[in-house]
Amino acid sequence: MVALIKNTPAHRYMIASVVGLVASLIVLAYVLVKAVYAIGIANAGLCHDPPSLTGSISQITVVAVCVACFVAGHAVSWAGTRSRSELRDKLGQTAWSARRAVIVVKTALALFLALLSALMALEALMLLVGIWPITYYVRCAAEANTPIAMLGAGIFTFLAGRWFWIPR
Amino acid sequence: MTPVTNNFGIERVVLFAFGAVIAVIVLDLFLILLGRAPWGHWVRAWAHRYPVFAAGIALVTGGLVGHFFFAT
Numbered sequence: 517m518v519a520l521i522k523n524t525p526a527h528r529y530m531i532a533s534v535v536g537l538v539a540s541l542i543v544l545a546y547v548l549v550k551a552v553y554a555i556g557i558a559n560a561g562l563c564h565d566p567p568s569l570t571g572s573i574s575q576i577t578v579v580a581v582c583v584a585c586f587v588a589g590h591a592v593s594w595a596g597t598r599s600r601s602e603l604r605d606k607l608g609q610t611a612w613s614a615r616r617a618v619i620v621v622k623t624a625l626a627l628f629l630a631l632l633s634a635l636m637a638l639e640a641l642m643l644l645v646g647i648w649p650i651t652y653y654v655r656c657a658a659e660a661n662t663p664i665a666m667l668g669a670g671i672f673t674f675l676a677g678r679w680f681w682i683p684r
Numbered sequence: 685m686t687p688v689t690n691n692f693g694i695e696r697v698v699l700f701a702f703g704a705v706i707a708v709i710v711l712d713l714f715l716i717l718l719g720r721a722p723w724g725h726w727v728r729a730w731a732h733r734y735p736v737f738a739a740g741i742a743l744v745t746g747g748l749v750g751h752f753f754f755a756t
Contacts, residue, residue, distance in 0.1 A: 534716055541709045548702045555695045561686030562694060569755050578753045586746070593728065603725060607733035611721065621726045632744070648690065653697040654752045656686065660694070668701050669749050675705070676745040679727045680738040 525599035533596075544671070551657075551664055562660035567652055571662030578658075578666050585670040589677025597683050604683075 555562070569575060597603045602611045607618060635650060642649040658665035712722040731738035 530716065533722070534713065537709050537713050537716075541706065541713070544702055544706050544709070548698070548706065551698050551702075552695060555691050555698070558691055559688065561688055561690055563686055565686045567686075569753070575754045579750070582746075582749050582753075586742075603728060605729060605732065607726070607729040609729075612726065612729040617726065621730050625727070625730060629741075648693065650697065651752060653690075653693045656690065657694050657697060658753060665753070668698075668705075669753060671705050672701075672745060673749060675708075676742045679724060680731050680742040680745075682728060682731045682735065682738065 529596055529599040540671075547664055547667060551661065554661070563656040564659065567655035567659045569655060569659075571659050571665070573662040573666060578662070578669065581666055582669050582673040585674040586677035586681065589674040589679075590681040590683070593678045593681070594683040 571578075593603075605612055607621065612618070639649045639651060654665070708723060712724055715722045
């Protein structure tokens with residue numbers, strides 16, 4: 517195993533990525549099981565109606581953590597491009613020009629945006645009909661367990677910073 | 685307090701939000717172990733190619749966080 521680890525920046529970055537991904541996977545799986553279990557055994561509602569925006573952690577702290585995660589995502593991306601110059605290339609260039617993969621990436625992102633649009637349309641419809649919109653479920657989860665909700669929001673903003681705030 | 689039936693909706697939101705991230709992580713690990721470029725690198729290449737769209741998605745993400753967690 518030790519012999520497989522080459523002492524080059526690119527390889528060190530790859531090892532760090534794998535370790536980071538495995539650690540994230542373990543933490544997320546634990547949080548998911550814990551949250552679903554807690555919801556499953558609850559005998560009463562988990563929040564007020566409508567949900568309160570004041571959880572166990574202040575709003576400004578949650579937003580500050582999300583901003584920090586966004587910047588951290590960018591920093592990790594910056595570190596990656598320093599050790600692997602091909603990560604600065606655009607889709608369709610050099611290593612990123614495989615036709616099938618390009619189509620898959622573009623299709624996946626288009627589907628993601630379509631899903632986001634559908635969820636927003638559903639949100640509007642739920643508001644119109646007078647039933648709880650998705651926002652209320654998220655806010656209810658945040659009121660019931662703010663640290664876990666903050667962790668989830670932090671992960672999404674970290675990924676946004678890593679993928680979409682690209683280093684020059 | 686909310687009726688207990690609402691807990692099912694919260695469970696679905698939690699499963700969707702965390703499940704999506706877990707799926708992305710598993711996909712990335714799978715591709716790395718196969719010796720191929722992980723999904724994240726492809727998305728980054730896409731962002732380099734279309735920086736305005738990438739900025740738009742980042743803004744939507746930030747807007748959603750603000751909408752869900754921040755209100756006066």
